[in-house]
Amino acid sequence: MLTVLHRLILPTEGLEQCDAMYARPALPERVVEASPQAFRLKAGQAFTFDTFYNAFSVKKWKQAGGVSRLSLSLHICGQGEVTLFHRSNAGVVTSLWSKEIEGEIRCTEAISAWPALSEGLLYFSVAAKAECTVEAAYFATSSPMVQVPQLGVVITHFNRQQYVRNSIQRVQKALLQDPAYQDVIHFIVIDNSANLDPAEVPGAKVIKNHNYGGSGGFARGLLYLHEQGTFTHCLFMDDDISCEVEAIRRCYAMLAYSVDRRIGLAGTLLDDQKPWSVQEKGAEFSGGVFRPLHEGADVRSVKNLLQLEQDVGKPVYGGWWFFAFRLDAVSAYPFPFFVRGDDALFGLMNRFNIVTVNGIACFSEHFLSKESAFTRYLGMRASLAIYLMVGQGLIVPALKMMGLAFLWCALSCRYQSAQAILLAFEDVSKGSNFWRQNLDFMPLAKRIQKEASYSKDPAYFQSMPFRYEGKPETRMRKYIRLLSLNGHLLPQWCLRKTPAYVGEYTRGLLGLTFRHRHIVYRKYESLDVFEAELNKLRFFSLLGAFIKTSLVFVLRGSAIRRSYRKNLPMLTSKAFWEKVYRVQPENDSGH
Numbered sequence: 001m002l003t004v005l006h007r008l009i010l011p012t013e014g015l016e017q018c019d020a021m022y023a024r025p026a027l028p029e030r031v032v033e034a035s036p037q038a039f040r041l042k043a044g045q046a047f048t049f050d051t052f053y054n055a056f057s058v059k060k061w062k063q064a065g066g067v068s069r070l071s072l073s074l075h076i077c078g079q080g081e082v083t084l085f086h087r088s089n090a091g092v093v094t095s096l097w098s099k100e101i102e103g104e105i106r107c108t109e110a111i112s113a114w115p116a117l118s119e120g121l122l123y124f125s126v127a128a129k130a131e132c133t134v135e136a137a138y139f140a141t142s143s144p145m146v147q148v149p150q151l152g153v154v155i156t157h158f159n160r161q162q163y164v165r166n167s168i169q170r171v172q173k174a175l176l177q178d179p180a181y182q183d184v185i186h187f188i189v190i191d192n193s194a195n196l197d198p199a200e201v202p203g204a205k206v207i208k209n210h211n212y213g214g215s216g217g218f219a220r221g222l223l224y225l226h227e228q229g230t231f232t233h234c235l236f237m238d239d240d241i242s243c244e245v246e247a248i249r250r251c252y253a254m255l256a257y258s259v260d261r262r263i264g265l266a267g268t269l270l271d272d273q274k275p276w277s278v279q280e281k282g283a284e285f286s287g288g289v290f291r292p293l294h295e296g297a298d299v300r301s302v303k304n305l306l307q308l309e310q311d312v313g314k315p316v317y318g319g320w321w322f323f324a325f326r327l328d329a330v331s332a333y334p335f336p337f338f339v340r341g342d343d344a345l346f347g348l349m350n351r352f353n354i355v356t357v358n359g360i361a362c363f364s365e366h367f368l369s370k371e372s373a374f375t376r377y378l379g380m381r382a383s384l385a386i387y388l389m390v391g392q393g394l395i396v397p398a399l400k401m402m403g404l405a406f407l408w409c410a411l412s413c414r415y416q417s418a419q420a421i422l423l424a425f426e427d428v429s430k431g432s433n434f435w436r437q438n439l440d441f442m443p444l445a446k447r448i449q450k451e452a453s454y455s456k457d458p459a460y461f462q463s464m465p466f467r468y469e470g471k472p473e474t475r476m477r478k479y480i481r482l483l484s485l486n487g488h489l490l491p492q493w494c495l496r497k498t499p500a501y502v503g504e505y506t507r508g509l510l511g512l513t514f515r516h517r518h519i520v521y522r523k524y525e526s527l528d529v530f531e532a533e534l535n536k537l538r539f540f541s542l543l544g545a546f547i548k549t550s551l552v553f554v555l556r557g558s559a560i561r562r563s564y565r566k567n568l569p570m571l572t573s574k575a576f577w578e579k580v581y582r583v584q585p586e587n588d589s590g591h
Helices: 058-064 161-176 213-228 245-257 302-308 342-350 373-390 395-411 415-428 433-437 458-463 475-483 509-513 536-571 574-582
Strands: 003-007 039-041 046-048 071-087 093-110 121-141 151-157 185-191 204-208 233-237 263-266 268-271 278-280 283-286 289-292 322-326 353-355 361-364 500-503 518-522 528-533 588-590
Touching: 003 245, 039 046, 058 245, 093 121, 121 302, 151 161, 151 213, 151 245, 161 185, 161 245, 185 213, 204 213, 213 233, 213 342, 213 574, 233 245, 245 263, 245 322, 283 342, 342 373, 373 395, 373 415, 373 536, 395 415, 395 509, 395 536, 415 536, 433 536, 475 509, 500 509, 536 574
Parallel strands: 151 185, 151 233, 185 204, 263 353, 268 361, 500 518
Antiparallel strands: 003 121, 039 121, 046 121, 071 093, 071 121, 204 588, 233 322, 263 322, 268 278, 283 289, 518 528
């Protein structure tokens, strides 16, 4: 009996897509009446599938440990030739076998070279001598599964009914009606807004929940899976499920054939504005800072695909847009961050062995385009708390981390963000009890002033002198800028009346905004802008408050760190979340 590991796919309608991520030299003509993934070749046409979604990753499947035999199965009608290739990490391409097509063929060809392979990509090409239709193609194995997973897909939802309805309906059609998966993959929607009608998400169980953010939602999902006693694995996903459904199938297969009890399968995050660009493919943690791996990599080139399969850095967690793991490997539940940082600490606490595989990916708005005073508060308080709990927890590096973030915003006149970072510093400095007392984040959110952003037409950005790159500075100008706190100590007559127009994440930002009274910021990868005014009184008020908080942190830092480390096991325990939800009315429903 064969188990499908990796199907050839074409883009799903409605998802961000790029032809070169699926086929070369272009997408073939679909044959929708045959199957969603069927395609037609005219005489003389040829297509190759050494691509992000369709090349088979040798190293990652070898590391899984359970696939001892591999084959390629084909269903093709017409006249032509199929050739299977292996491309090594060094770029050496070897033809493993070719098969002539005459009429209709349904075949499964063993890949005899599989036992000797250890790295690189497997892929095939189809060349048509006459019109030819490829009905299906997939890599499969006759090896028995290491474990037959019962996979619970946990989705946390808050006031995004249309997203979750569309997502579940798409998955229901493509996955949950498939006999191979309908009894082994189950969707659980944690409804933090308690306003989702279960009838609108057929095939999913809906659990109405008090809004404790993503942390609380995913913790509630974990509790449910553990309570049932039948689930073996869990997959955390965003409510828009902005991925190819095939990614979920491949995830299931990887979990089934992995011998690693601590596997943490992390989906690559791609940029929805530039679908070929990687935002994160695993992330490492150092000095209190999480750094995305392979950031900015272009998945369209074969050379980059090979590099993406290499182990770079030391990944310690996977983002909860797509993260799968074994339930018996979970020793720590999510920390009650509400959002931001919960996935990172979850990975660190449970010591998962993070695996990423080309073709298992999600699309999302870029991290930077979502940044605001609100998200900076959430991000900085999580970074500092995690550094105190599981990092080195040293006072000076912690002050440096918070101080640089604060000054970057304050010196560039983004006082709302500077104040948000100050609030994060103050809140974390209250110790571990702060988190227990503020499970519901929404009252805290009222303290944060947001930048007043608004949209502009594309023509506006052509007509205004926006800068997206820094410019060289003389040493004298740089000294004056530093000594004057980027213009905040200069007299009014030294300041320019003309606005500065800059991208918010432009390198050399402080140099570009120096001596400007008024600044117009463009949000990253967006048509949104917000404006800032140099305000000396507000700057020095915030700076004084930050210095005061820093002094308190220096005096109490060791006690704060001890408080966090002592209470971390309790705040990430199953018992903690059971107690939280025990006081909530039992109110769940499903189909």
